[in-house]
Amino acid sequence: MSVFTTITPKELSAWLKNYALGELVELKGIAAGITNTNYAVTTTQGKYVLTLFETLQAHELPFYVNLMAHLAHHGIACAAPIANQRDEYIDTLAGRPTVIVGWLQGEPVTTPTTAQCRALGAMLAQMHRAGETYPGRMANPRGPVWWTATAAELYGYLDEAEAAQLRNELALQARYRFSHLPSGVVHCDLFRDNVLMHGEQIGGFIDFYYACNDILIYDLAITLNDWCAQEGGEIDAARAEALCAGYQSVRPFSQSERDAWPVMLRAAALRFWVSRLWDWHKPQAGELTFRKDPNVFQRILRHHATRGDTPRWL
Amino acid sequence: MSVFTTITPKELSAWLKNYALGELVELKGIAAGITNTNYAVTTTQGKYVLTLFETLQAHELPFYVNLMAHLAHHGIACAAPIANQRDEYIDTLAGRPTVIVGWLQGEPVTTPTTAQCRALGAMLAQMHRAGETYPGRMANPRGPVWWTATAAELYGYLDEAEAAQLRNELALQARYRFSHLPSGVVHCDLFRDNVLMHGEQIGGFIDFYYACNDILIYDLAITLNDWCAQEGGEIDAARAEALCAGYQSVRPFSQSERDAWPVMLRAAALRFWVSRLWDWHKPQAGELTFRKDPNVFQRILRHHATRGDTPRWL
Structure with a gap:
């Protein structure tokens, strides 16, 4: 690239x-x-x-x-x-x-406010609703099959604690099936650098090239892990609450979605931990990729894991 | 209404x-x-x-x-x-x-500048080009059949000079056929109040409810008669030149279009003279329409008629 x-x-x-x-x-x-x-x-x-x-x-x-x-x-x-x-x-x-x-107005933000998180959540839910009539179909190329196969090639590069944590997360995800949850068109990469903010309004979502059909709240979980995580991997409760409240102002969670939420947050973090580990340890020859720190997601995963049950901020 | x-x-x-x-x-x-x-x-x-x-x-x-x-x-x-x-x-x-x-940015202007006329001409030509792939079809309900029938009911309300001028214009138009000229989707009502200007840029065309399929330069002629006419009906040469230059920067006139242009300007003025005479003399019962002065177009027609050949500002 x-x-x-x-x-x-x-x-x-x-x-x-x-x-x-x-x-x-x-x-x-x-x-x-x-x-x-x-x-x-x-x-x-x-x-x-x-x-x-x-x-x-x-x-x-x-x-x-x-x-x-x-x-x-x-x-x-x-x-x-x-x-x-x-x-x-x-x-x-x-x-x-x-x-x-x-051209869209706005710029990406580094440290989002709760008002921005709320607006983001609402727009993401609007996007999920508007996607209901979109006829295109695309499987997620970064789903469980991919992360399992990719992890298998990564263990050799990881220390014992990392490898154990990765195995543990994969095993956890393998015990869950989410096919009963509402799915649709998801962005799947709505990190801060893919959202232009125009004050407290969403200027625009960009970079739709990971978009696919998948579980809707998986998209929100990916978004939350980037927008609401602090340096050490803890989730900022105020931002997370605002993001989820904004989302639910348009599309409230069902009980099944609520039940699946803690594991979904870990699935979303796992997906990016694995891809970043891969880019870190196995950069493609001749590629000038910006390698991003995989440990961010390791820390997020650890925090999600220790918290256990459904976070209050849902 | x-x-x-x-x-x-x-x-x-x-x-x-x-x-x-x-x-x-x-x-x-x-x-x-x-x-x-x-x-x-x-x-x-x-x-x-x-x-x-x-x-x-x-x-x-x-x-x-x-x-x-x-x-x-x-x-x-x-x-x-x-x-x-x-x-x-x-x-x-x-x-x-x-x-x-x-929502579109901008406001209608009363006295357009030449720069605005140029931008308008270019956008109108862009619209004509973009319309080429539009599959919808709509006949112009205000064409020669309509104006001939409508005029027939109006003579009783007009003084002798008006009636003679109207008869003369209808006779002139009846001698011409324009089916050999490029046609397509036209706005057909691009008066100043239907264009939002944002500085020197076009904020937006609005009110497409007279749009139809018709001769492309007929649309430009309608636009010119409103944007470039002065109080007395003369055409402001600088504005007309800018409008036509803007249009031709995107879609240059063919020789046939150039030849038809003087008569086209009169057709465009005739259409609005007739509809305004109708609204003036035969307002629909119970209707709260703003009656607009028909004489504007009578004066424009007179000026077009006296000029005769292809205006220099084409």
Whole structure:
């Protein structure tokens, strides 16, 4: 990844003639983004984000791109893809599958307030509801089958305590089945850097390329583990309460969801612990990935484990 | 018309549960709008315009509403309709067909600048291009058949000079056929009050309820007659030039379009002269319409007629 593709204003001006977006005024690379090339594009008509996909193929994109369009037309704060003159969202530029979306207001926050957590929870639940009529289907490629197989290759790299904890978490998850819980379209990667905040409002959810069909509260658990965890892995109760209250203001938990919640929080932490351990110990040759600390999720898991029963903040 | 429908915050709050738009914060009537009831709706998530249709029936709306959605997803500045939980744009509230759209920035201008005219022309041409892939079809109900029949009922109300001018214009138009010119989706009512300007940018086109399939440059002619006419009916050359240059920066005129242009400007003025004469002399019983001065278009027609050949500002 990080094979960034350079495009010139001249190339882009010619390409923009396939769109109803006016004439190019400014083209600026966006530093963020590990797997795709992103440009900020200003035209006589407005501001947009142009994404050139470096790893995803054109045939893999429709699920994500049509999902973004579906959610945007339901009023969910997310980047709306813009169709070209052939009425297609996915075009080609510099040999890469390319999508151009409307610019969203806001920036990611590092330390969210409780008001922001509440707004986030509400928007996530709105997204889950709006997703009910989305016809696309995508299995979660990072589910139990994946984490079990991946863990098996990781034990050799872990110390005894880590390995024991990982085995323990896998064994715990293997005792649970969640197929009775409401499922639907989930973002599955709604970390702080994938949400633009505009004051206390959600400017937009971005980076839908882990979206899939899965258990709805699993999505909330992933979100909570990032938005509400403190340095040491404890969950900030005020933020967690606000996030869950916001979510439930739109989509209240059923009793089954409530019962599953403690284990769901651990499943969500396990998934990212495993993927980060993998990226840490087995970086792909030639890859310039930002390796992120896996221990964050080890600590979160430990805290979830010691707490045991359903947290008060649900 | 003007049978305004009142809705309460309580009714609206309940209705909004069909949408993914958050909770109602404020509901405010919008004074503008002669044929529909419009409300400004603020929710925890954003700001919207709610329209309750007073005369159009639900089955008549899809052409317009799907058109707005189509144009919005091509990046054309217009209100994007928002789908409800059943994935439908058209819902019902207080017994009226109802549509909720995103709030657009900007306000109508009375005296447009040349920069605004240029931006308007470019956006109109973008709209015509983006409309090429729109599958909906709608005949223009205000075409030559309509204006001929309507004029026949008006002569009795006109003085001799007016009647002669009207007969003359109808005779002129009857000598021309434009079926060889490029046609497509046109707004057909892009007067200043139907365009929100945000500085020099187009905030949005609104009020698509005269949109139909017709000759593309007829749409530009309607627009020009309102945006560029001065009090006495003369066309402001600088504004007209900017409007046409903006349009042609996206969609240059063909030779046939250039040849047809002087007569097209008169067709566009004739259509509104006739409809305003009708509203003036034959207001519908019980109707609270704002009658607009028909003579504006009579004067514009006179100026177009005396100029004769293709204006320099094309």
